[in-house]
Amino acid sequence: MNYLPFDLFAGHRAAAGYPVRAECHLGQVPATGQPEPVSAFDVSDAAVQTALAAVQRGRTEAADLQALGERLAAAILPGAIRDLLLQARGAAAAQPGGGLRLRLRLAPAELNALPWELLWLPGEAAPLCVSTETVLARFLSLPVPVRALEAPRPLRILGVAPRAPGIDLEGHKAALNAAVAAASQRASAEGGPPVVLEWLEGIVTRERVRGALNAAETHIVHFIGHGSLSEGQPRLHLNDEQGDDFPASAATVAGFFRNRESARLVVLNACQGAAGDSAEALLGLAPQIAAQGVPAVVAMQWDIYDWAAQKLTTVFYQSLCSGPEAGEVETALTRARAVLFDDAPDSRAFATPVLLLRAEGERLWAAGVAAAPEKEPEAGKAGAATARAQTQTGSGNIQLGDHAHVAGDVFTGGKRVVNTGGGAYYAGPIDVGGSFVGGNQTISQHAGGDIVGRDKLTTTAGADALQTQALIEQFRQIQRQIDARPPDPNVDPAELKDLVRRIETEAHKSEQANPVPLERWLGNLGDLAADIFVATTSTLTNPGFGLAQVVQRVAAKVKQAREKRGGQG
Numbered sequence: 001m002n003y004l005p006f007d008l009f010a011g012h013r014a015a016a017g018y019p020v021r022a023e024c025h026l027g028q029v030p031a032t033g034q035p036e037p038v039s040a041f042d043v044s045d046a047a048v049q050t051a052l053a054a055v056q057r058g059r060t061e062a063a064d065l066q067a068l069g070e071r072l073a074a075a076i077l078p079g080a081i082r083d084l085l086l087q088a089r090g091a092a093a094a095q096p097g098g099g100l101r102l103r104l105r106l107a108p109a110e111l112n113a114l115p116w117e118l119l120w121l122p123g124e125a126a127p128l129c130v131s132t133e134t135v136l137a138r139f140l141s142l143p144v145p146v147r148a149l150e151a152p153r154p155l156r157i158l159g160v161a162p163r164a165p166g167i168d169l170e171g172h173k174a175a176l177n178a179a180v181a182a183a184s185q186r187a188s189a190e191g192g193p194p195v196v197l198e199w200l201e202g203i204v205t206r207e208r209v210r211g212a213l214n215a216a217e218t219h220i221v222h223f224i225g226h227g228s229l230s231e232g233q234p235r236l237h238l239n240d241e242q243g244d245d246f247p248a249s250a251a252t253v254a255g256f257f258r259n260r261e262s263a264r265l266v267v268l269n270a271c272q273g274a275a276g277d278s279a280e281a282l283l284g285l286a287p288q289i290a291a292q293g294v295p296a297v298v299a300m301q302w303d304i305y306d307w308a309a310q311k312l313t314t315v316f317y318q319s320l321c322s323g324p325e326a327g328e329v330e331t332a333l334t335r336a337r338a339v340l341f342d343d344a345p346d347s348r349a350f351a352t353p354v355l356l357l358r359a360e361g362e363r364l365w366a367a368g369v370a371a372a373p374e375k376e377p378e379a380g381k382a383g384a385a386t387a388r389a390q391t392q393t394g395s396g397n398i399q400l401g402d403h404a405h406v407a408g409d410v411f412t413g414g415k416r417v418v419n420t421g422g423g424a425y426y427a428g429p430i431d432v433g434g435s436f437v438g439g440n441q442t443i444s445q446h447a448g449g450d451i452v453g454r455d456k457l458t459t460t461a462g463a464d465a466l467q468t469q470a471l472i473e474q475f476r477q478i479q480r481q482i483d484a485r486p487p488d489p490n491v492d493p494a495e496l497k498d499l500v501r502r503i504e505t506e507a508h509k510s511e512q513a514n515p516v517p518l519e520r521w522l523g524n525l526g527d528l529a530a531d532i533f534v535a536t537t538s539t540l541t542n543p544g545f546g547l548a549q550v551v552q553r554v555a556a557k558v559k560q561a562r563e564k565r566g567g568q569g
Contacts, residue, residue, distance in 0.1 A: 003135065004025050004099075004100055006024040007022065008021075008077075008102065008104050010076065010104075010105070011108075016040070017038040018039045019036040019038055020037055020076060021037070022084055025091075029081045041076075058498060062345040065346075066127075069119055070121070070122050072119055073120055077119075086121075092133070099131075100133065100135070101135055101137070102137070103139040105141060116136070117353070129350070130337045135330035135331060136334075138356050155219050156216060156217060156220070157321075158199075158218045159173065159176055160200045161201040161225065162203070168509065172224045172269070173201075174310075176313050183321035190322070192322075206238060213256060218262055220264060222267045222313075223282075225237055226278050227268070227277070228281050235248060236252075236282070251288075253285055260292070261293075264295055264364040265296045265297070266286075267298045268285060268286060268298070270300045278303060282300065286298075296329045297355075297356045298333065299353075305349065306505050308344070308347065311336075311343070320332035326365075468508075468546075471546075471547070475500065477535075481531070481535060482496045482500070482532060496525070496532055500532065506521075507547055515550055515553075515554045518551065537556075540555035541556050541559070
């Protein structure tokens with residue numbers, strides 16, 4: 001994309017309000033020598049605080065999000081500034097691949113705390129942040145120089161996933177793995193190097209983070225886990241040597257990125273299930289990480305449901321890591337926001353990710369930069385193919401790169417499981433807990449592990465693809481059923497939708513579903529709406545959807561308990 005900068009400035013509040021100004025290629029407001037316009041926006045206004053509280057709790061509908069977004073737009077885009085924005089957007093869009101880079105440069109802390117990602121111009125069908133015509137970021141002006149943007153290829157991503165209760169780590173890992181695999185395939189088809197993803201998981205201590213960053217140049221760090229606030233100070237939750245929770249201070253976390261010249265982007269993901277202040281804490285860490293010279297940091301201003309976080313990851317990294325827009329973090333995040341907005345317009349998910357940017361250019365790395373040479377294999381190993389170093393993860397799996405050779409048994413704790421990058425050879429028995437298929441066959445199985453033949457082999461644990469699609473459509477019908485319910489002053493439709501989404505997300509986890517929250521959510525659903533409860537439990541207990549037994553048992557148990565109490569809901 002060919003973006004033209006549009007900078008919005010807001011100074012500290014004076015008697016008349018916040019002074020605001022704008023600059024772009026077409027000019028500036030105010031013009032030279034003219035007094036700055038003033039925004040009379042009052043953060044403490046009761047109506048504003050009520051709207052912010054509703055968004056914070058996730059109790060909103062599309063109309064609520066639009067109303068707050070329009071109020072924020074009126075505050076930061078008064079009069080002539082809005083006119084200049086519209087004029088500049090039209091001029092930029094007239095150019096091939098053109099758009100505006102809307103950069104918010106807000107000095108007051110109380111303004112930075114507001115959800116500017118909701119900005120919505122009156123009369124428009126969607127918020128600004130979901131269109132590539134107006135990509136949006138918060139720009140940080142810090143007295144620390146930002147590093148050069150050229151990053152060598154292959155692009156290297158480090159996924160950091162410490163032990164953390166209440167988070168679907170496997171689901172988040174699968175989303176990032178799939179996105180990187182798709183980006184690598186596309187890059188290879190275009191004649192470029194693949195994207196390299198490595199995981200730091202299991203017991204993740206401060207020492208292991210530093211060691212992983214020391215071991216190789218890392219361009220992107222993607223953290224999945226919790227944050228918290230202690231006496232107002234943000235902390236990132238890692239593990240101690242025994243695997244217990246260890247809240248690392250902001251100074252420690254920022255120090256991870258000191259003197260890391262290769263780091264271009266850090267993503268901090270506070271997911272559903274995190275503590276109430278987790279997102280706030282991770283967002284508070286973001287500026288301190290950026291202060292170490294990192295050009296871009298993405299953090300969540302609210303916790304984000306697993307389904308939304310995983311969809312965000314998939315779209316974001318596929319756009320960021322390959323194709324003509326590779327390295328354009330604003331474009332990639334805008335495309336991800338657009339998908340979330342289209343799929344769930346009543347949800348705050350599209351406005352949840354916040355981009356803190358320090359880079360003046362459009363890309364986080366330049367295309368076509370030569371890759372760093374791979375290390376030569378050790379002497380004395382004649383005939384050994386060049387391979388990526390093997391990485392043993394905290395979950396017991398061993399992952400091997402291209403053309404690796406493993407002799408003897410491979411045992412990784414519980415099951416012998418080997419994930420290969422292609423062209424791997426094995427000697428010795430490998431227990432996969434199921435059938436072994438060679439040749440060019442592709443099979444699906446319901447139990448056991450992955451099996452590697454000559455071609456790709458697909459395994460599924462639970463429902464097959466048709467059952468999964470049918471289940472998704474069934475839950476969509478339940479959501480539509482909620483929309484069609486007559487108004488009830490005692491029932492919040494957004495709360496019903498939220499409960500159903502949580503239940504659906506847990507049901508998709510198959511045998512890994514947690515029965516404790518699932519039973520609680522179903523009970524709450526029954527208390528709120530008998531018709532939605534019946535539709536949901538009937539879905540979960542229907543054998544045609546191929547759901548895991550743990551899900552079916554919980555649904556049957558809650559349904560039976562309510563029937564015994566004399567109610568069908």
